[in-house]
Amino acid sequence: MVIENLCPVCGYEMEEPPRDYNICPSCGTEFGVHDVNASISELRAAWMQSGPRWWSKTDTQPDNWNPLAQLATLDARKSMAHYPLMFTLWDAVSGNAFLAGVTLTGRALMVKESENDWWIYGVRPAAIAETGSTPEEACLRFHNRYKKVLFDISEESSDYEVFKKSVEDFYFQPDVEEETRWEDARKALRGAEVIPEKPFSELPKESPESRPPQIAVARLDKLKRFQSSDNVPDTFVMATAA
């Protein structure tokens, strides 16, 4: 089964992925057209009201076609919504007579706890979690929460060295269970047991080895010169097989 080709409306395995004006022969959804102005659940409800019945007049209905079974399979896979994310964030933090730049390359697990309730659980750093009604909102709030932790640590630090040590302690504090869940989610994606839904299906995919977890704290106020190549954009990617 090619998971990427499953129709998100009815669960039928299409010959091509559900995008670029490809049409699902099972439910008739034309991707890039019908799903622009209607949600997946609205399209599904409309298809269900049709019977549900096989849509295509040119593609023959498979002998053993079972619309409810293919839909149940799709829902079961989507309910395993755990996404192993990797990210890079850069923040400037002012402290007691210092200015520090913190470059974080981390790991987090995005979990759909229920409809419109997304949680992002830190893996590295582990001691942080955040929620949002969408994955994007959860990511934004996660970065904001992390930044506020840096600000609080800065306030409690007497000097730069104390700040650097405290940030590194925060970063390396583990949550073994979360690491296991992150790794399990990555394996599930690799084994095509889970269908990534938007926006995860559109995130860049990288192997964990390409983005090793690390934190770098640098003192900016002692730098003799700055250059544009020092800039680091916020990046979120999905971890895949090596």
Next chain:
Amino acid sequence: MTASVPFSDILIMLKACAPGFSWADSTHFRVISWNGRTYHAFPKLDNIEIGHIRKMVRTLGISKECANRHIPKLFNIEAPPPGNLTTLSH
């Protein structure tokens, strides 16, 4: 929306499951420490969503079974099979 728990109930759980814990307000969060570990990012609210509580409990290394006794259904923990209890009694 995620269920939430009053902070007063979380303090009761911490007293029972993380004896000697300490907590203090920072500018943005509540900082909770125990077992040589620190959780910097606990919300400064009267009611805390359980995702934050789970994360804090795991990161500080607090017993999930103990936490569940004080905050029911915080974690989904499978009960041990009855046979194990019999074995332990012998």
